[in-house]
Amino acid sequence: MPSLIDIRRRIRTVKNTQQITRAMKMVSAAKLRRAQDRVIAARPYALSMQRMLANVAQAASEEEASRIPLLAQRPERRIQLIVMTADRGLAGGFNANVIRAAQKFIAEHAESEMALELIGRKGRDFFRKRRAKITGEAATYFQKIVRYEDALEVAKRVIERFEKAEIDAVYLVVNHFKNVVTAQLAIERILPVVVPEPKVIIDYIYEQPPHELLRSLLPRYVQSQIFRAMLESSAAEQAARMTAMDAASSNAADVIDKLTLNMNRVRQASITREIIEIVSGAAALD
Helix, strand or coil, X not given: CCCHHHHHHHHHHHHHHHHHHHHHHHHHHHHHHHHHHHHHHHHHHHHHHHHHHHHHHHHCCHXXXXXXXXXXXXXXXXXXXXXXXXXXXXXXXXXXXXXXXXXXXXXXXXXXXXXXXXXXXXXHHHHHHCCCCEEEEECCHHHCCCCHHHHHXXXXXXXXXXXXXXXXXXXXXXXXXXXXXXXXXXXXXXECCCCCCCCCCCCCCCXXXXXXXXXXXXXXXXXXXXXXXXXXXXXXXXXXXXXXXXXXXXXHHHHHHHHHHHHHHHHHHHHHHHHHHHHHHHHHHC
């Protein structure tokens, strides 16, 4: 049975750990609020971009649209997979779920040549150890506030490769922020761009031919998709970390209660043993 000193030392250690997890929960809660506001602000822009793209594509003729590189449909023999994880752990199953989904996607497309664009330290480290084909990586984007310039760099690389026909499709694996408790894992194809059908047709007045406008809008659309995914991933990461640290703090409290109960039992047994020794010594003197 451990001594009182050992139990007190362990209680002190668990309390220190609990202070750290509580502090991390508070930090994640503050970051989550800012990240959530940015996600909510970005969603209307993405929807407006989709509506505009649909109407401009409707105005352009099929023959003109077919000559735009970012709309080119090719057999998916070479696929670019963008895997978006966090730069740090201690976020529950956030990173593991993304990596597992990426591995499943790779296994399902084993007949295709797979190249990885890794955003986030955890995904980068995982696939580096497995010697996957990596064409680009970034391990610091989520250590600060997500910037549009960062999404621009990623979009520029994949768009350039797609236009040169080095790849036939680009997919994205990301956690979308749903609420504080839940993240929605998604695998999305962002290239070639699939132009949605317009729900409401708007008769724009064009100063330039619609197909030229469509050609300039498509890269911006891809950039906005990647930027929105980074915002979603950042918010989902903070929500997952806040939930994980809350659970860790609760578990630490349970461990402290059990250790305190065990310490009281050990102390009571020690007191009882000392009383018995005193009474036995007094009886022996009589």
